[in-house]
Amino acid sequence: MTSFLRPGQQSASAFGLAFDVDRDAGGAGAAPVFNKNERLAISEQRRRLPIYAHRTELLYLVEGHATTVVVGETGSGKTTQVPQYLHEAGWTQGGKLVACTQPRRVAAMTVASRVAEEMGCRLGQDVGYSIRFEDVSTPGVTRVRFCTDGVLLREMMDDPLLLKYSCVMVDEAHERSLATDVLLGLLKKIQRRRPDLRVIISSSTIEAEKMARFFDTSNVRRPRAHAEGVQQGAAPSRSPALLSVEGRTHNVQVHYLEAPASDYIQAAVETAVNIHREDLPGDILIFLTGQDECEAAVKLLDEEGRRLQRSRLKLRMQAVALYAGLPAAHQLGVFEPAPRGVRKVVVATNIAETSVTLEGTVYVIDSCFAKQRCYNPLTGLESLLIAPISKASAAQRAGRAGRVRPGHCLRLCTEGDFEQKLPATTVPEMQRSDLSGTVLQLKSLGIDNIMHFEWLAPPPAEASGWLGGWLGGRAGRRGGGVVTMIRALESLHALGALDGDARLARPLGAQMADLPLDPVLARMLLAAGQMGCTAKVLTVVAMLSVQSVWAPGGRRGVDEAKARFAVAEGDLVTYLNVWRGWEESGRSKKWAIENHVMHRSMLRAADIRNQLQAHLRRQGIKQASALEGATSFDHDEELETVRKALAAGMFINAAKLTEELTVKLSDQADTGASVYRLVRSAGGSAAAVKLRIHHSSVLFRCRPQWVCFYAAEQNDSGWYEMRDVLAIESGWLTELAGHVYKMVPLNPQMRR
Known part of the structure; x- marks a missing residue:
């Protein structure tokens, strides 16, 4: 593959890129894809999607199989079209609903809005969405419902068999979020009691066969009561069906650095500016790891944009950020097309990796990093660290380009590092998360034997x-x-x-x-x-x-x-x-x-x-x-x-101030950081954990003797930093949680 020099060393033309030429232009004809063209009727826009050519086959498989796995590349239209096909085929008759789950709330909102537009109804009527603490749907009216995985899990508290749904589509299942894995396990369990429930799983190629094997119950004997309840010949096949759908219209050319970048934020900004100087049409999407990085990059791009205003470029650069903490209205604003004469540069976290589509994106700049949460059950604390993404995630990011014309993905790493250092797939969230909330939910659903619950991927065996x-x-x-x-x-x-x-x-x-x-x-x-x-x-x-x-x-x-x-x-x-x-x-x-x-x-x-x-x-x-x-x-x-x-809720996360003080010798102005230790440590790994109050806390410059904290995360320096801190009295721990804490006389010879 073509590689490019480190950004900033030479002009963009020296990268060996021809942004206006598709490398494989002479190859096979491109598959049709949805382009948001207001001059086309919505029905014509839908027919241009790759999934449309497979509409009949898809409905046939759903009719005959309890589970269908759809492998659809980016841009195939599966997310917006499959629920509509099910609605049109009669799966919402008799008051039934079709559910389509999303791993992120912004995806549920944007997809529901688009589908409502295509179906010609107001959002919240025939088409609605539900996310945590927000429900835009009408009982008895809504037929197609988009929601997050977690919302559907909570719905099982009142409707364990999901009786009001005829079909559940789990979209972007390859992301393997904690809620997605639990939902898949429960759906498999529900299908044993409800053979009529259809499950459609949208997944990447890497995970598709694993999903199919998990849902294959053809060799499992069905209980007599359930078998008698299904008429002979009416029961769907319990062997999952697989359907593959092509995706992008145009090829995406991937490029790598010739030498590693020491600062990927600066490298991303310089690469975007060099692309902009070429003055060719197409928006730019930059993948970084978090809110702070996105805002820093937007600030740098704004400064560069002001400098370039004096040049004779036809396009003006407009930088916008997209991350989970952004208000919903701002998130939705990112999806609006750029004004005439403006090139939009979207700086996003992995929220833009799947589900949502930014129309007009031609260039993707991938830092090849993301923030990942890792839970340590021995300490009971989380780490939020910047780690390399997987090759599967990199492929998803590259797929964001090439929607409207030949696209380019510029990865800010060398090709050797990409092949050797990036894992094939992302570790499922199930294997790196605190499971307290999940276990409580399963217990409330009557699943007492948690160890024998069928996980798609069980939690890690650290014992x-x-x-x-x-x-x-x-x-x-x-x-x-x-x-x-x-x-x-x-x-x-x-x-x-x-x-x-x-x-x-x-x-x-x-x-x-x-x-x-x-x-x-x-x-x-x-x-x-x-x-x-x-x-x-x-x-x-x-x-x-x-x-x-x-x-x-x-x-x-x-x-x-x-x-x-x-x-x-x-x-x-x-x-x-x-x-x-x-x-x-x-x-x-x-x-x-x-x-x-x-x-x-x-x-x-x-x-x-x-x-x-x-x-x-x-x-x-x-x-x-x-x-x-x-x-x-x-x-x-x-x-x-x-x-x-x-x-009374945070006593597990109680910490006590020690006499230790950590000073940064290289900084003469550093007055030192007070060290806290977990009260519940009782020796072992937790006893070695050093905590300090995060700089965002109002207690950052204070030294309360005893505190409880809502969250603590390990940063890159190794410290666990406490957020949302509450000062408490030591006697409260035994008063509120006498079954956990007990006062004992201090041995003067023990290290304090």
Whole structure:
């Protein structure tokens, strides 16, 4: 393959690229693809999609097979068209629905909007979507429903067999998110009871055969009761069918660096600028790893764009960011076509890797990195590290180009590094995540034997020594992930969600499972109901459920704004002051801007708060008390009650200040970082963990003796940094969690 020199060394023409010529132009004719051309009728646009040529075959396979795996390349139209084909073929008759799940909420929203447009209906009528804390659909009217995997999982709490659905399509299953893997396991289980349920799985080539083998139950004997319930000859085949659909219209030429780039952000910016100087049409999509990198790149591109305005280029460069923390309206705005005479440069995280399509993209610049969460069950903490992507992800990213003309993907690594250092596939999220929420959900669905649940890929088997030997025989063939599972069960038992036999505790465990929250937040909310401070804790939980309430931008301005609301009790109580200020301003957008608060995040938090309040009301949890009317903390007793309720959910993540101090010798201005240790460490791996308060916390420059934190992530330097920190009193741990913590006399000879 053609390689190119390091960006910035020479002009773009020296890269050996011919941006206006397709390398394989003389090859086979291109497959048709959807181009959003307003001059064409929607029906004609749909007929131009590659999936249209396979419409009859697809419906035939769905009719005759319980499970169909569709291998569709980027741009094939499978996401928007398959649900419509099912609707047109009668799968939504008799009040039934067709569900199409997406791994990300932005994909569910954008795809639903497009399908509603194609079907000529208002969004929320025949076509709707449901994401966490947002439902745009009409019961009894909506026939095609797009939703995230997690939303459909929660729906099983009320409808375990998904009786109102005739067909469920799991889109982008190859991403292997935690919710996707659990959903696939449950759908396989449901099909044993409901042979009429059709499952369609959209997957990449690499995962397709694995999916088909997983759902193949042709050799499994069906229970007599179920066999008698299906008329002879009417039951669909239990052997999955596979259908492959071509994708891109044009070929995508892939290019590599000749030498590694020391700074991939700068390299990406320079490459984009060099492409822009060629003055050829086509938008640019840059893949980076996170919000900070995206915003930094956009800032650099804006500066370069201003410099290039003096040149005689026909196109002007407009840089925009796309990442998960961006407000929904801003995310949707990225998909709007660029104005005439403007080249759009989208700087995105892997949110743009699958599902969503940015029309007009011709050039993809791939950093070949992404942020990955890795959970360590031995410490109970997460790491968020920048790691190389897989070859499968790189192929998905390259597929974003070539939609409207011959495309180019420029990978910011050498070809040798790509072939040798990038793994073939991404490690499934199931094998690198905390499973507490998943286990609680499965328990609430009546699946008590978690070890024998059929996972597409079981959690990792880290168990060793006596623990691995003790559980090895009990776990059986599917007994991977012993330590991860044990850690999840221990956490849920400590929170009171499970009883001593690891069964769902009632009523507490059932109430926690019913709330659309992770177990820690659910526990603190229920504790608030018992202590009589539900209103305050509802506010905190709602604000913890949004990406961030603080506006992105200069750190100094945000820090000054935080100082106006900060209290010594920590971030969670500070959120209450922010909420009160916003409410007293009449929920003013102007107030939010002046105080560096994201108005949309506050509105979303308010909506989440109302929904959680409705959940508590349905559970019959009392919300009125002497504390409910308080608008400020005039009494220490009121504040202490709220803090205790918050600590009742976070006591597992308690840490104590040590006498250790870490100083960066190379920085004379560095006053040192205070070191915290986990209270629950009890020796072993957790005891070696060093924690410090993250710079975004209002307690960053303080030294509270005892704290609880909602989240802690390991950064590239090896530190675990605590976010959303609450200062507590040491005696609260034994008071709130006497089954976990116990006060013992300190031996003076022991190291403190």
